[in-house]
Amino acid sequence: MVSYIDLSFFGIYFLNKKKSIYLPLMESIPYDKRSGKIWFNGKTVDWKDANIHILNHGLHYASCVFEGERVYDGEIFKLEEHTKRLFYSAKRMGIKVPYSQKEINDACKKIIDIQKVQNGYVRPLMWRGSEMMAISAQKNKIHVAIATWEWGSYFDPQLKLKGIKLNISSWRRPAPNTIPWDTKAAGLYMICTLSKHEAEAQGFTDSLMLDHEGNVAEATGANIFFKSKNEELHTPIPDSFLDGITRREVIKIAKSKGIKVIERKINPDEIKDFIGCFLTGTAAEVTPVSQINENKFQVCKIITDLNESYQSLVRKKDSAA
Numbered sequence: 001m002v003s004y005i006d007l008s009f010f011g012i013y014f015l016n017k018k019k020s021i022y023l024p025l026m027e028s029i030p031y032d033k034r035s036g037k038i039w040f041n042g043k044t045v046d047w048k049d050a051n052i053h054i055l056n057h058g059l060h061y062a063s064c065v066f067e068g069e070r071v072y073d074g075e076i077f078k079l080e081e082h083t084k085r086l087f088y089s090a091k092r093m094g095i096k097v098p099y100s101q102k103e104i105n106d107a108c109k110k111i112i113d114i115q116k117v118q119n120g121y122v123r124p125l126m127w128r129g130s131e132m133m134a135i136s137a138q139k140n141k142i143h144v145a146i147a148t149w150e151w152g153s154y155f156d157p158q159l160k161l162k163g164i165k166l167n168i169s170s171w172r173r174p175a176p177n178t179i180p181w182d183t184k185a186a187g188l189y190m191i192c193t194l195s196k197h198e199a200e201a202q203g204f205t206d207s208l209m210l211d212h213e214g215n216v217a218e219a220t221g222a223n224i225f226f227k228s229k230n231e232e233l234h235t236p237i238p239d240s241f242l243d244g245i246t247r248r249e250v251i252k253i254a255k256s257k258g259i260k261v262i263e264r265k266i267n268p269d270e271i272k273d274f275i276g277c278f279l280t281g282t283a284a285e286v287t288p289v290s291q292i293n294e295n296k297f298q299v300c301k302i303i304t305d306l307n308e309s310y311q312s313l314v315r316k317k318d319s320a321a
């Protein structure tokens with residue numbers, strides 16, 4: 001049995017009979033044990049009171065869509081684009097949102113102010129409630145919540161400098177006619193968790209998933225780019241996986257620097273011919289990749305330059321819209 005003792009500023013020691021592991025304070029507190037406020041169905045409630053019954057459609061049948069946003073210097077980067085995608089995801093899932101996009105934008109801003117988040121993460125989500133517990137969910141009420149917390153790097157900052165290692169997942173992204181693939185619908189993420197766990201068990205940080213035809217697709221929560229010998233960037237066409245907001249921003253930055261960006265089908269056999277590789281995503285930002293299976297890459301100057309430019313973009317106040 002694992003238990004934990006809150007040792008205030010010193011962090012939390014997770015204890016069991018065999019070992020004690022130190023983890024930094026915030027990262028070690030389970031998410032349901034934190035304090036503060038959460039925006040929940042139009043009201044601001046105490047963190048501990050943001051609860052739902054176990055019999056709800058979101059939990060049993062993945063009737064849930066969500067967003068992942070980052071706060072930089074007290075402002076949400078690309079808030080309106082994230083909210084637009086949230087509503088698009090909901091529409092694709094047949095979820096009728098009981099709020100306007102403006103109300104959700106305002107609620108996101110309000111909750112980061114209440115929580116005093118300066119540099120962190122925002123997680124809005126919408127799910128079907130408990131009125132029907134069967135495949136059909138025509139009568140289920142739609143619930144909406146927004147949580148936010150201070151947050152740093154998604155990957156270990158040391159690894160982020162050296163580049164992370166990916167395996168190639170034994171799981172593939174689904175075919176576009178099997179699921180609303182261009183959304184952040186919760187059901188899509190079970191494949192990501194399977195892949196990530198498989199990668200971690202093999203000693204990798206993350207996993208590169210192929211698409212349904214066996215071409216390079218994306219990592220478990222980020223898009224992928226490669227640098228070729230002739231200084232071009234190659235990235236898969238997002239025709240069966242998320243066209244990330246960060247991906248689109250990084251393409252704009254690269255083009256403004258005169259770098260040629262080629263969107264095309266990439267066969268995994270081509271990976272060995274690339275010199276560099278990186279991931280992009282709200283959580284991952286711009287993260288160099290040093291290895292995919294046995295293929296090694298350099299953390300090239302193009303990648304560190306793109307990372308620096310992305311970091312200055314996200315901290316520009318006028319980039320929030």
Ligand SMILES: Cc1ncc(COP(=O)(O)O)c(C=O)c1O
Pocket residue numbers: 068192218219220221222223242243244245246247280281282283
């Ligand atoms: C599966 C997946 N692919 C790609 C991305 C990158 O998208 P974005 O840059 O919009 O965060 C994410 C993150 O949201 C993701 O979860």
